[in-house]
Amino acid sequence: MRLELVKRKERSKTMALLSPVIAIGLTALAAAIIFAVSGHNPLVGLYKFFVEPLTQQWSLQATIAKATPLVLIGCGLAVCYLSNNWNIGAEGQFVVGALFGSALPVLFPEFESGATLPLMLIFGAVGGALWALIPAVLKNWFNTNEILTSLMLVYVASLILDYLVRGPWRDPDGYNFPESRLFSDAAIVPNVFGGTMSLSTPITIVIALILAVVLAKTLKGFEIRVMGESPRAGSFAGFSAKRLTLFAFALAGGLAGLAGTMEVSGGLNQLLPTISPGYGFTAIIVAFLGRLNPIGIIIAGFVLALSYIGGEAVQSAMGVSNKIASVIQGLLLFFVLACDTLILYRIRFVSHHAPAGEASHV
Amino acid sequence: MFEAVLLTVITAATPLLIAAVGELVVERSGVLNLGVEGMMIMGAVVGFAVANQTGSGTLGVVAAVAAGMAMSALFGFLVLFLVANQVATGLALTILGIGFSGLIGEAFIGVPGLRIPSLYIPGLSDIPFIGPVFFQQDAIVYLGFALVAAVAYTLFRTRLGLVLRAVGDNHTSAHALGYSVLKVRFLAVLFGGACAGLAGAYMSLAYTPQWVENMTAGRGWIALALVVFSSWLPLRVVAGAYLFGAVSVLNLHAQAHEMVNIPSQLLSSLPYLATILVLVLISANRRLTLVNTPACLGKPFVPDR
Numbered sequence: 001m002r003l004e005l006v007k008r009k010e011r012s013k014t015m016a017l018l019s020p021v022i023a024i025g026l027t028a029l030a031a032a033i034i035f036a037v038s039g040h041n042p043l044v045g046l047y048k049f050f051v052e053p054l055t056q057q058w059s060l061q062a063t064i065a066k067a068t069p070l071v072l073i074g075c076g077l078a079v080c081y082l083s084n085n086w087n088i089g090a091e092g093q094f095v096v097g098a099l100f101g102s103a104l105p106v107l108f109p110e111f112e113s114g115a116t117l118p119l120m121l122i123f124g125a126v127g128g129a130l131w132a133l134i135p136a137v138l139k140n141w142f143n144t145n146e147i148l149t150s151l152m153l154v155y156v157a158s159l160i161l162d163y164l165v166r167g168p169w170r171d172p173d174g175y176n177f178p179e180s181r182l183f184s185d186a187a188i189v190p191n192v193f194g195g196t197m198s199l200s201t202p203i204t205i206v207i208a209l210i211l212a213v214v215l216a217k218t219l220k221g222f223e224i225r226v227m228g229e230s231p232r233a234g235s236f237a238g239f240s241a242k243r244l245t246l247f248a249f250a251l252a253g254g255l256a257g258l259a260g261t262m263e264v265s266g267g268l269n270q271l272l273p274t275i276s277p278g279y280g281f282t283a284i285i286v287a288f289l290g291r292l293n294p295i296g297i298i299i300a301g302f303v304l305a306l307s308y309i310g311g312e313a314v315q316s317a318m319g320v321s322n323k324i325a326s327v328i329q330g331l332l333l334f335f336v337l338a339c340d341t342l343i344l345y346r347i348r349f350v351s352h353h354a355p356a357g358e359a360s361h362v
Numbered sequence: 363m364f365e366a367v368l369l370t371v372i373t374a375a376t377p378l379l380i381a382a383v384g385e386l387v388v389e390r391s392g393v394l395n396l397g398v399e400g401m402m403i404m405g406a407v408v409g410f411a412v413a414n415q416t417g418s419g420t421l422g423v424v425a426a427v428a429a430g431m432a433m434s435a436l437f438g439f440l441v442l443f444l445v446a447n448q449v450a451t452g453l454a455l456t457i458l459g460i461g462f463s464g465l466i467g468e469a470f471i472g473v474p475g476l477r478i479p480s481l482y483i484p485g486l487s488d489i490p491f492i493g494p495v496f497f498q499q500d501a502i503v504y505l506g507f508a509l510v511a512a513v514a515y516t517l518f519r520t521r522l523g524l525v526l527r528a529v530g531d532n533h534t535s536a537h538a539l540g541y542s543v544l545k546v547r548f549l550a551v552l553f554g555g556a557c558a559g560l561a562g563a564y565m566s567l568a569y570t571p572q573w574v575e576n577m578t579a580g581r582g583w584i585a586l587a588l589v590v591f592s593s594w595l596p597l598r599v600v601a602g603a604y605l606f607g608a609v610s611v612l613n614l615h616a617q618a619h620e621m622v623n624i625p626s627q628l629l630s631s632l633p634y635l636a637t638i639l640v641l642v643l644i645s646a647n648r649r650l651t652l653v654n655t656p657a658c659l660g661k662p663f664v665p666d667r
Contacts (some may be wrong), residue, residue, distance in 0.1 A: 005445065005664065086449050138638070142646040147396065147449065148587050149641060152634040155580050163627035284453060323465040330458025334440065337451050341444040 005345040015342040020289050020296070022342075023335035024303065030331050031324070040318050048317050049310035049328075057196075059313070063305045064201055065267065069094070069259040069276075071301035072204045073283035075211050076252030078292040082215070084228045085248045089135065089150030090256040091280025092157035093128040097257020098264045099161060100127025102180065102271050105187035106169050112186035120187060121261055128257015129250040131157065136249035140242045146249075154280070165271050180271035189266035200262040205298065207255065212294035224248070256280060277308065278326070285333040304329060367615060368495050372503060373569050375607025377402070377561040377578075380506045381585035382592070382599045383513050384557020389589055390517060391550035392530035392543075392658035396452025397437050398558050399582025400459025401430040405562025407463040410470055410573045419478035423502070423563045430559020431552050433459060438551040442544045445662045460576065467573045475571030478502065502564045507600075509557065514596040526550060530656035533663040543663050558582065580634065587637045591644055594654040602640075609636045 028046060035045035053059040073090045080087040101124030104116060135149040164180075171181040192199050215221035227234040227244050235241065264275055286304050290297030311325025341347075381398055388395050405426035413422025437455050440446040478500045481487075486497040517523035528536040529546045537543050565581070566573055584606055592598035613629040645651055 003443075005443075007664070081450075088453060138642055142642045143648065143651075144638075144641050144645045145590060148583060148590070149638050151583050152580070152587075152637050155634045156631045159627040159631040163625050167625065281457060284450075285457065288450060321465055321468050323461065323468060326461030327458065327465050328461075330454060330461045333450070333454040333457060334436070337446040337454060338440055338444050341446060345445065 004348045004350045005341070006348050007345055008343075012343050015339075016291060019339035019342055020291065020300070020336055023289070023332060023339045026335040026339075027328060027332045030335075031328050034324065034327065035320070038320060040320060045314055045318060045320065048314045049324075050306065053306055053309040053313055059309055061196055063302065063309045065198060065305075066308050067298075067301040067305035068198065068201045068204045069263050069279045070283050070286045070304055071208055071298050072259040072262075073252075073256045073280060074286035074290060074297040074301055075208050075294050076255035077283055077287040078290070078294065078297060079211070079215075079224060080248045080252045081287060082228045082292050083224045083244050083248045084231070085136070085139075085245050086147045087132065087135065087150050087249055087252050088147055088284060089132070089152075089154045089280070090252060090283055091276060091278065092150070092154035093132045093253040093256035094260035094263075094276055094280045095154075095157040095161050096131040096260070097124040097128030097253070098260030098271070098275055099164065100124050100257065101261025102169075102183075102264055105183040105265070106180045106271065109181060109184055112184050114186075116184075116186040117189065117265070120265060121258060124261025125254040125258040128260060129254035132249040132253020132256070133246065136245050140245055146245075158274075161271065161275065162273050165273050169271060171270075178273050183265055183269045187265055188269055189262050198262070198266045200259075200266050203262070204259075208294040208298055215294065256283075282329055285329055285336075288333060289336050304332075307332075365491055365494060367611065370611040370614065371604060371607045372495070372499065373607075374611045375603040376503050376506050377564045377569060377581055378585050378588060378606055379600060379603035380502070380509060380564065381558045381561035381582060382588035382603060383506075383510050383596055384554040384561075385585055386589045386592065386594060386596060386599060387513060387517075387526070387557075388550050388554035389659055390530045390594060390656055391526050391547045392533060392656050392661065392663070393438075393441065393547050393551055394448045394452065394660040395434065395437055395441075395455070395551060395554055396449060396586065397433065397455025397459065397582075398554070398585050399578060399580065400456035401433040401555050401558035402459075402562040402565070402582040402585075403463040403576070403578045404433050404459045405430045405559030406566040406577055407467040407470070407562075407573060409559075409563030410475060410566040411466060413476045413567055414470060414473060417476070419476055419567055422476070422567055423478070423560065426563030426567075427556045427559040430555040430557070430562065432555070434551045434555020434558070435548075437555075438548045441662070442548055442551070445664055448660050448662070456582070464575050467575060470573040471575070473573065475573070476567065477571040478567050500568050502560065502568060505560070510596050510600055517596065527656070530658055533658045533661070537663070537665060543665065547663075558585075561585070584633060584637050587641055590651070591640050593644065593650055594656065605640075606633060606636065609633050 032042035032046055035042040053063055073094065077087060077090055101120040103123060104111065104120050131153060134153060135146040138144040138149050139146040166178045169180045171179055189199050191197060223239045223244060226237065227239055227241055231241055264271060268275060282304050286297055286300045290300035307325045307328050311322035314320040314324065315322040381402055385395065385398050408429035409422040409426030412425035413419050433455060437451055440451045441448045480498050480500050483497045487493045517527065525541055526546060529541060529543050533543045565577055588599055588602040591602040610633045612632060616624065616629055
């Protein structure tokens with residue numbers, strides 16, 4: 001007996017919705033096995049990891065705070081992936097965005113006005129977009145593989161950050177610690193809803209909703225999807241692949257840069273040698289788990305954020321390393337991709353004795 | 363001085379060389395495995411862990427190769443039998459590898475490592491300059507060169523190589539001729555995994571004999587770029603690997619000689635910037651890339667039955 005894939009006549013809508021759910025189920029199963037192998041009660045582990053963070057207000061708030069950059073970056077990446085632009089350098093765009101956004105409060109700390117924060121957010125988005133345009137321009141002009149260039153720029157971006165916080169941008173009163181000066185109050189993203197949530201979160205949700213409408217209802221959304229699925233058909237419709245590449249990269253970079261600025265000016269309030277626990281890479285998982293759909297990405301961002309908080313929870317409660325979070329994130333992406341096969345294919349069991357193959361040729 | 367520089371270039375180039383030649387075989391079969399970094403880091407951590415526990419460098423290397431193959435088997439199953447997107451699955455492999463290696467390696471942070479011994483060839487190793495550079499390396503350095511030679515020979519001088527290239531250039535025809543496209547590709551993917559695992563073992567058992575999280579630092583990605591650089595020709599991988607090896611050790615030697623005017627971060631970013639530059643130069647030349655690029659690279663194949 002063996003398995004065989006049979007192509008469906010059309011995409012299965014049910015499976016498109018079910019596949020992430022199945023994937024999460026399989027990931028939980030795999031996580032249980034890892035807990036058991038490392039000598040812990042798998043049920044307690046699963047509860048601490050996936051459920052308990054949702055039952056307490058502080059951990060719920062922390063989860064939402066972590067989900068915010070993931071959703072924002074994931075939305076931009078979705079536009080890239082839908083249009084067949086493989087931007088995997090969001091981590092670098094996040095960092096460069098944070099640098100551009102921080103330039104104002106670090107270099108001009110006395111500039112405190114109502115315009116400070118809006119300017120920072122704009123700078124951040126512009127910085128991220130410019131960084132993302134490098135691989136896009138190289139792809140358009142020189143036919144260079146954007147996967148490799150966007151990824152290489154991640155390393156370059158982190159080194160620039162490292163250089164700045166240890167060199168020219170180091171806090172003059174900071175006893176030589178590798179960190180920038182603290183941001184002034186005018187440069188900090190305020191909290192809303194009685195201080196329970198950063199303003200970044202509603203901004204992110206609004207952007208995701210706008211993007212959902214753009215993708216589903218507008219010509220631009222149609223262009224993005226057509227150029228991803230059939231660039232030839234798209235070119236007959238008059239869409240330019242090169243312009244779209246610039247658009248997708250600039251949008252993804254801009255959102256990642258905005259996320260970077262909101263992260264440093266909302267959470268950290270200064271620049272440090274490391275400002276991201278891998279948001280840019282985790283957001284790739286978020287984009288796929290969310291079906292490259294902004295609404296799905298909001299949910300997926302929350303799920304992935306939970307894995308960060310859950311990782312901390314099992315570490316403090318059970319002594320399991322919080323590294324388990326990134327293992328679970330990686331497994332989740334694997335399972336999503338595996339389950340996505342079910343959208344286009346049915347799985348059929350074929351026994352070796354019955355010549356089932358012949359029937360299909362008739 | 364020159365001898366010392368050359369020695370470090372060889373050690374820096376070897377992991378790139380091995381990982382790239384493995385990926386070259388994978389891509390020649392028509393599969394793009396972007397998970398080299400993930401397989402490599404798993405090789406590094408498993409190699410270190412096994413060598414540390416058993417005291418045997420050889421066992422460590424064997425385990426690293428097995429770990430790389432296991433990771434690649436996972437990738438192969440997804441992209442070949444479940445027809446999953448190759449780019450996304452490769453990324454997943456890298457993310458998973460980095461995560462898993464961090465988890466496994468946590469117990470080994472700061473643990474003194476074990477260096478696989480250099481070979482000593484009586485007579486040859488004693489020749490001044492030539493001896494230390496060419497005849498006092500460890501076995502993996504020689505294995506790397508042997509791999510390149512074997513791959514070059516197999517690809518272009520044997521029937522197996524012809525089948526592999528046929529599968530990568532036109533899977534429909536290869537299938538019609540009766541070759542099992544998926545089987546050939548799966549074996550190629552396993553070979554790539556084994557090479558990446560070996561390259562990882564070299565990192566943690568020879569290059570810097572210790573475990574540091576994320577110690578491959580993008581070398582898997584640079585290996586992928588090297589395959590493009592080589593325009594899918596094995597011998598050119600050697601040139602590319604040594605070029606990049608030289609760029610990456612520039613950092614160490616510049617710091618050792620107190621060229622303080624240049625920030626160390628700029629020197630550290632040179633391998634990545636060089637990768638981008640080289641990719642641009644190579645890919646701008648369309649004729650060069652199109653001649654050797656496997657025509658079915660990255661395209662899924664579902665056998666019709």
